[in-house]
Amino acid sequence: MRKRVAVIGGGIAGLAAAVRLRDRAPQDTQIIVYEGSGALGGKLRTGELAGGMVERGAESFLTGAPDGTESAAVRLARRVGLGAELVHPGGIPAALALHGRLEPVPAGTLMGVPGDLGLLGAAARPAVGADPDEGRPLLGPGADVAVGALVRARYGDEVADHLVDPMLGGVYAGRADELSLATTMPALADAARKQHTLSGAVRAAQAAAVRVPGRPIFSTVAGGLSRLVAAAADASGAEFRLGLPVRELSRAGRGWRLVSGPVPAPQVDEVDAVVLAVPARPAARLLATSVPAAADPVGVLDYASVALVALALPPDTVLPELSGFLVPPTEGTLVKAATFVTRKWGHLRRDGGPVIVRASLGRAGEQDRLQRDDADLIAVAHTELGRLLGTALPPPVATWLQRWGGGLPQYAPGHLDRVAAARAALPPGLALAGAAFDGVGIPACVAGGETAAEDVWKSLEDR
Structure with a gap:
């Protein structure tokens, strides 16, 4: 019997899910992407200025x-025919704006966290007696902590304020004192559960990262990231319903019932599986009735x-x-x-x-x-x-x-545990994807969308 799968959310996570579903499912599978706004792509949007192109959202992704x-972003670009683009x-290096001067970003840092305090230069001074070995790992097994709390305790306020805060602010628009180490810097969190000093943890995390000689750190698509959005939409072969936010999600037998469109003229669809790729609060609202155990940990973001x-x-x-x-x-x-x-x-x-x-x-x-x-x-x-x-x-x-x-x-400390609890509460055939769950970078969103697609399709195959 022909299957119908809904993807709620037309950002890059939802589009990646739709492409993966198209690759995994029989050709007659109907994939429907619902996007509440009038355009696909979420925060991938290319604009024009003075006759040239400038991104209005994310400008690049990790290679x-x-x-x-x-x-995952590079692989998706290749999959949709943009590998050569x-x-x-x-x-060219970047700088830090400090006290009316532009200072070089110190070498050897991991998102601003130094691995060698001797390389800090004028950007920041470590606290006196910083980062002593106290004979035990910095973090316990599975523990999480705010990035700022760890950096301030080991290096002092100047390093947290002048190096780590601007780095995290550039990516997350957040403050180091409020962002989860395990979510924003998972490699450093893993190393901190083994290493006795923060400098040792930074060096261990850097050593564990596999670097390919000659590979650029960042990539984008010539002509703008809106080309990636359009190419993914085309490759998915999906049916797109724009300007129709999904207002209700409920069980319908072994599948799901979706209500979209305006209240006076609702549009009702029944599908076999759903990928929910919207921000946390809309996701929590849709889950509140059908899967409240998943809605509660999602809605606090x-x-x-x-x-x-x-x-x-x-x-x-x-x-x-x-x-x-x-x-x-x-x-x-x-x-x-x-x-x-x-x-x-x-x-x-x-x-x-x-x-x-x-x-x-x-x-x-x-x-x-x-x-x-x-x-x-x-x-x-x-x-x-x-x-x-x-x-x-x-x-x-x-x-x-x-x-x-x-x-x-x-992402406050404990974010990964909350996401794990939400996903554990989901019934087969329903999966979460997107920046609310897997990280803000384009590769993280793409990978999360693809994993969600695999999960819901496997549930249909198992059925």
């Missing part, structure tokens, strides 16, 4: 996986709001020889990171074209600071960038602003 293989940034500002500056604008910089919260700016787009990505440079700078604004808990109109936020970004660079920037020739309200999950 390799920790085990030395290609990342992958491009990489130039080998908090999110940070951010905004992205892109500035097209005159072609003769002079910028430092950097790919960009990160800003610690101690600087007090709304700007938390900046990318010199046309310097970092050689394929985006145009002779006589504008200099493109993209700034990220807002951290967890700073939602109120983003409550300004677009023109005001763009002006703040322009002014703060000049102050952080030490010289006023010329007026831009074009700008845009992209808001991502509640866009980035904040």
Whole structure:
């Protein structure tokens, strides 16, 4: 009998799930992707500025996986015919904005956590007597802790504030004191359960990572990540229902009943299996009636709001020889990171074209600071960038602003245990995927979507 599988959520995790289902299931299997907004891709969205391309969300993904293989994002790009379209940034360093200066990012760090305190330079000073060997592992078996708590205890406040906070803020828009070590840096957490010092744990985690000589760290798709979205959607062969948020999810015999669309004119579908690839709170609402034991641990996840500002500056604008910089919260700016787009990505440079700078604004808990109109936020970004660079920037020739309200999950300590509890409570034929569960990076979302697809399809085969 022909099977019907629903994927709720049309971000990259949901699309990866749909592609994997198409690869695993018989050709007559109906795959339906429900996306509440009017567009696929979630936070993968390519925009235009001054005749060029600038990402309005994620700009790249890791090329390799920790085990030395290609990342799930690269594999998906190859699967959908974009393997030859992958491009990489130039080998230009980034900096930290500290006390009115741009300082080099110290060598030998893992997401800002140093493995050798002697290499810190001017960016931060370790506490006196930092990181003693106390004769036992830093963490107990299965234990989790906030990144900031561990770094402050071993290295002191300066290292946490000036190195680790801006690194984590650049990825998660969160604070080190509130983010789970096991979720954001799983390799370091594993090493900390064996090593007696934090520097030893960092070095052990770095040694365990398999590096392939000559492989770039980051990749993106020439022409923008929206091409990856479109290619994945096409490869999935799915039916897409855009602008129809799913409002109800309930059991229907051995399958599932979905209610979508407006309340006065509901659309009801019955399917054999469901991949739920939406943010935590919508997922919790859908699970509340049918699987409350899964809804409770999912619904506690908090999110940070951010905004992205892109500035097209005159072609003769002079910028430092950097790919960009990160800003610690101690600087007090709304700007938390900046990318010199046309310097970092050689394929985006145009002779006589504008200099493109993209700034990220807002951290967890700073939602109120983003409550300004677009023109005001763009002006703040322009002014703060000049102050952080030490010289006023010329007026831009074009700008845009992209808001991502509640866009980035904040993984508090214990997140992995909560996700495991939620997944253990799910009945066969229902799986969770996406950044709320598996991590914010594109490879993590792709891998999570593919695993969810495998799980629900196996349940149908077993049935």
